[in-house]
Amino acid sequence: xxxxxxxxxxxxxxxxxxxxxxxxxxxxxxxxxxxxxxxxxxxxxxxxxxxxxxxxxxxxxxxxxxxxxxxxxxxxxxxxxxxxxxxxxxxxxxxxxxxxxxxxxxxxxxxxxxxxxxxxxxxxxxxxxxxxxxxxxxxxxxxxxxxxxxxxxxxxxxxxxxxxxxxxxxxxxxxxxxxxxxxxxxxxxxxxxxxxxxxxxxxxxxxxxxxxxxxxxxxxxxxxxxxxxxxxxxxxxxxxxxxxxxxxxxxxxxxxxxxxxxxxxxxxxxxxxxxxxxxxxxxxxxxxxxxxxxxxxxxxxxxxxxxxxxxxxxxxxxxxxxxxxxxxxxxxxxxxxxxxxxxxxxxxxxxxxxxxxxxxxxxxxxxxxxxxxxxxxxxxxxxxxxxxxxxxxxxxxxxxxxxxxxxxxxxxxxxxxxxxxxxxxxxxxxxxxxxxxxxxxxxxxxxxxxxxxxxxxxxxxxxxxxxxxxxxxxxxxxxxxxxxx
Amino acid sequence: xxxxxxxxxxxxxxxxxxxxxxxxxxxxxxxxxxxxxxxxxxxxxxxxxxxxxxxxxxxxxxxxxxxxxxxxxxxxxxxxxxxxxxxxxxxxxxx
Numbered sequence: 193x194x195x196x197x198x199x200x201x202x203x204x205x206x207x208x209x210x211x212x213x214x215x216x217x218x219x220x221x222x223x224x225x226x227x228x229x230x231x232x233x234x235x236x237x238x239x240x241x242x243x244x245x246x247x248x249x250x251x252x253x254x255x256x257x258x259x260x261x262x263x264x265x266x267x268x269x270x271x272x273x274x275x276x277x278x279x280x281x282x283x284x285x286x287x288x289x290x291x292x293x294x295x296x297x298x299x300x301x302x303x304x305x306x307x308x309x310x311x312x313x314x315x316x317x318x319x320x321x322x323x324x325x326x327x328x329x330x331x332x333x334x335x336x337x338x339x340x341x342x343x344x345x346x347x348x349x350x351x352x353x354x355x356x357x358x359x360x361x362x363x364x365x366x367x368x369x370x371x372x373x374x375x376x377x378x379x380x381x382x383x384x385x386x387x388x389x390x391x392x393x394x395x396x397x398x399x400x401x402x403x404x405x406x407x408x409x410x411x412x413x414x415x416x417x418x419x420x421x422x423x424x425x426x427x428x429x430x431x432x433x434x435x436x437x438x439x440x441x442x443x444x445x446x447x448x449x450x451x452x453x454x455x456x457x458x459x460x461x462x463x464x465x466x467x468x469x470x471x472x473x474x475x476x477x478x479x480x481x482x483x484x485x486x487x488x489x490x491x492x493x494x495x496x497x498x499x500x501x502x503x504x505x506x507x508x509x510x511x512x513x514x515x516x517x518x519x520x521x522x523x524x525x526x527x528x529x530x531x532x533x534x535x536x537x538x539x540x541x542x543x544x545x546x547x548x549x550x551x552x553x554x555x556x557x558x559x560x561x562x563x564x565x566x567x568x569x570x571x572x573x574x575x576x577x578x579x580x581x582x583x584x585x586x587x588x589x590x591x592x593x594x595x596x597x598x599x600x601x602x603x604x605x606x607x608x609x610x611x612x613x614x615x616x617x618x619x620x621x622x623x624x625x626x627x628x629x630x631x632x633x634x635x636x637x638x639x640x641x642x643x644x645x646x647x648x649x650x651x652x653x654x655x656x657x658x659x660x661x662x663x664x665x666x667x668x669x670x671x672x673x674x675x676x677x
Numbered sequence: 678x679x680x681x682x683x684x685x686x687x688x689x690x691x692x693x694x695x696x697x698x699x700x701x702x703x704x705x706x707x708x709x710x711x712x713x714x715x716x717x718x719x720x721x722x723x724x725x726x727x728x729x730x731x732x733x734x735x736x737x738x739x740x741x742x743x744x745x746x747x748x749x750x751x752x753x754x755x756x757x758x759x760x761x762x763x764x765x766x767x768x769x770x771x772x
Binding site for chain 1: 680684685688689691692693694695696704707708710711712714715717718719721723726727728729730731732733735738740748752753755756757758759765767768769770
């Protein structure tokens with residue numbers, strides 16, 4: 193098996209045993225990138241030279257006996273994380289030439305653990321989208337079927353892992369932007385509890401929802417990455433000072449005697465029959481592992497989408513006010529006065545979906561409409577969170593499909609924003625409630641497209657999430673299949 | 678109609694955006710569709726429900742008010758479209 197096709201833990205064993213080197217591994221990954229990137233286009237910026245320098249440092253560290261959690265492991269970063277000295281575009285023209293003067297906390301932590309950074313992956317502009325079609329730098333294709341989207345907004349990270357253009361990747365998830373593309377690309381994707389991972393240096397989209405998490409080839413690798421990135425950060429006031437357990441320790445514990453909830457509202461009209469069959473089979477596997485599966489109700493589920501598309505754009509309209517052409521980012525040369533410069537810079541710098549959400553959010557927050565939209569949405573959000581709190585009083589975990597359909601065709605939903613928004617319908621509740629969720633491959637359609645199952649647990653119960661995800665993965669064994677490229 | 682053309686133009690100004698005729702037309706129609714969908718929320722009784730402001734219940738996160746190293750000037754200006762000396766230069770603000 194080629195080095196680029198292996199997992200973090202498999203590669204660590206080989207690096208430790210001296211069977212390969214970080215340099216050989218990094219070169220193998222870049223060789224793979226050169227072979228498939230013209231088809232997939234997972235990256236906005238490749239960082240081969242700095243990666244080889246990092247690999248060299250990793251090899252010296254290994255020789256010195258200093259093998260850390262990620263020493264020599266090639267990891268891709270969604271282009272939403274600030275990387276000191278390397279441009280960070282957010283998939284937007286407005287940040288096309290932005291070179292951050294500092295590293296995001298997650299980037300610092302990965303680097304301190306010995307990681308090698310392959311590059312910055314493609315994404316929907318400012319993480320607003322479900323298909324990676326709104327990037328200013330062109331779209332990413334699904335490695336399983338190049339006529340289809342990889343999901344979004346972290347589509348580049350998901351596709352890069354699926355196509356073996358890196359060993360693992362980081363993404364951000366505001367309404368499903370890790371789990372949805374993970375499901376559609378047949379990899380593992382985890383959104384941690386709100387506050388579990390520091391967002392310092394993550395370009396903000398919707399601050400009450402955004403969270404950073406890993407894309408990996410299996411569940412164990414997700415635990416390895418979470419061990420590195422989780423934890424309190426004094427520079428990030430919403431990060432939570434809770435202890436970080438060793439997530440790897442949960443992997444083999446199983447779920448015997450658990451109660452697992454099946455929310456009935458997630459198995460309704462619009463769910464693709466092949467997706468439903470794969471997820472029902474997954475529920476069978478969960479029962480076979482000694483868990484009792486019970487139907488539960490999350491009665492406010494049908495309102496999640498409306499709440500999300502008020503709260504997220506409202507927060508985005510405020511967060512994106514900083515792009516004014518003054519301190520950084522694109523400035524239009526045509527502004528004769530300050531107001532004209534603002535308007536022309538923003539109008540030329542942002543794409544259509546970003547403008548649509550800024551408009552929606554500005555409207556929802558504007559005088560006379562605040563109560564009807566933002567306040568109402570925040571009240572219903574409290575009810576949605578309450579539904580989950582109630583469910584987790586009796587359930588150890590919940591199981592649902594990650595997406596209502598497999599990957600759709602490129603261009604299929606670009607003209608109908610509401611249809612596009614519906615592809616996140618099964619993932620956004622996790623963000624609204626602030627709980628953790630993971631998507632794990634659970635089968636393939638007749639056409640060979642991956643299907644993902646989503647597990648959710650209570651706040652800070654990532655340990656339980658790893659128990660059920662690892663137990664399922666071991667017995668269902670779908671994470672080994674790779675796309676033919 | 679949930680939102681009129683005139684309102685779209687007003688909101689665009691608030692958001693410091695500008696659109697041509699065709700874009701304004703398209704945004705008005707798309708925002709209408711989206712806002713009509715939002716009407717679903719009116720079915721939910723929320724009279725005694727406190728709005729949720731944070732996913733994790735926390736009090737304010739205070740830190741000590743201590744002087745620390747900040748971004749050096751040249752780095753703070755490095756990404757500026759039009760830096761001059763120690764300043765960000767902008768088009769004329771006042772007549």
